[in-house]
Amino acid sequence: MDFKLHDIETITNNFAEAQKVGSGGHGDVYRATHKGEEIAVKKLHQFQGLDDEEFDSECRNLREVRHQNIVRLIGYCYESEHTCVVDRDGGVYLEQRMERVLCFEYMHGGSLDKYIQDEACGLEWLTCYKIIKGTCAGINYLHSSKGKPIFHLNLKPGKILLDRSMTPKIADLGVSRLAASEKTEETLTDMPHGTLGFMPPEYVNSCLISKKFDVFSLGVIIIKILAGNNGYDNCSEMSPEEFIELVTENWTKRLRALMSYSFQEDILRVRTCVEIALRCVALDRNKRPTVTDIVHELEALEANITIMS
Structure with missing residues (x-):
């Protein structure tokens, strides 16, 4: 759906501060209601070098993305505005500004x-397990969508939004890289992507982008879910076996305290997830699994648990 800037200004009270719910490197986000549905309106900052055709093409690509673990793009708007600007000498002139706005489903x-x-x-x-599985499913969809991988390149907990039922949905595909074809899986680039702490070493050292970029970020996210914000730093100071035992032991204490009826099954899930996460953050990208491999491993785990029970 194409939105008119006037309509967006109306439902956001002209981008009122009271309706702002967040800010990021690419724009400010406002909560609004459109046709009875709550939506998130993201007003992008002014970008240099992004022309109308490029923006329109990117939005059309994003509009084709449909998955239960990807935040849904409802519509977008790009319109030019002329505003009066006063220069240092007191002269007045008209400046043309291109306003670009993205509208998404709102995540409560x-x-x-x-x-x-x-x-x-x-x-x-x-x-937690639902969030891990859903995030993996969403990334797998992006990486295999229509034979043209979409690389997110900035996965982190702040980009995983949760709906009322705590279903995870991946947000902010605006910096995603649409590979031209299946053959274009590794590209050298000097464009900045990602967030420090979630970027793989091959990108930090050589600006190399591939599917394994997102896999590394996914591993860090899973570790943070399992072991907290300091988990990744702690795991780098231990052997994989020591870290697996530490995380498993901590969750064992939590689950026993809750007297979980599925205690043994849940501990098996915890151990499997931390093992997957450690493979994802391997320094050698060739040793990291694909997200498809991870999804299949989790599916096999659930099948085995069903048989065991």
């Missing part, structure tokens, strides 16, 4: 980062 649960504490995620285990 907020972002995952606000639930992750120093030691672990504050959510119960089954919700």
Whole structure:
């Protein structure tokens, strides 16, 4: 759906501060209501070098993205405005500004980062597991969508939003890289992507982009869910076996305290997830699994648990 700037200004009260719910490197986000549905309106900052055709093409690509674990793009708007500007000498002239706005479904649960504490995620285990599985499914969809991989390149807990039922949905594909074809899986670039701490070493050192960029970020996210904000730093100081035992032991204590009826199954899920996460953050990108591999591994785990029970 194409929105008119006037209509967006109306439902956001001219981008009123009272309706602002967040700000990021690419724009400010406002809460609004459109045709009875709550939506998130993202007003992008002024970008240099992004022309109308490029923006329109990117929006059309994003509009084709349809998955239960991807935040849905409802519509967009790009219109030019002329505003009066007073220069230093008191002269007045008209300046043309291109306003670009993206409208998404509104996520009432907020972002995952606000639930992750120093030691672990504050959510119960089954919700954590649901978030891990859903995030993996969403990334797998992006990486295999229509044979043209979409690389997110900035995955982190703040980009994983939760709806009322705590279903995770990946947000902010605006910096995603649409590969030209299946053959274009690795590209050298000097464009800045990602967030420090979630970027793989091959990008930090050589600006190399591939599907394994997102896999590394996914591994860091899972570790933070399982072991808290300091989890990734802690795991780098331990052997994989020591870290797996530490995380498993901590979750064992939490689950026993809750007298979980599915205690053994949940511990198996915890151990599997931390093992997957450690493979994802391997320094050698060739040793990292694909997201498809991860999804299949989790599906096989659930099938085995069903047989065991």
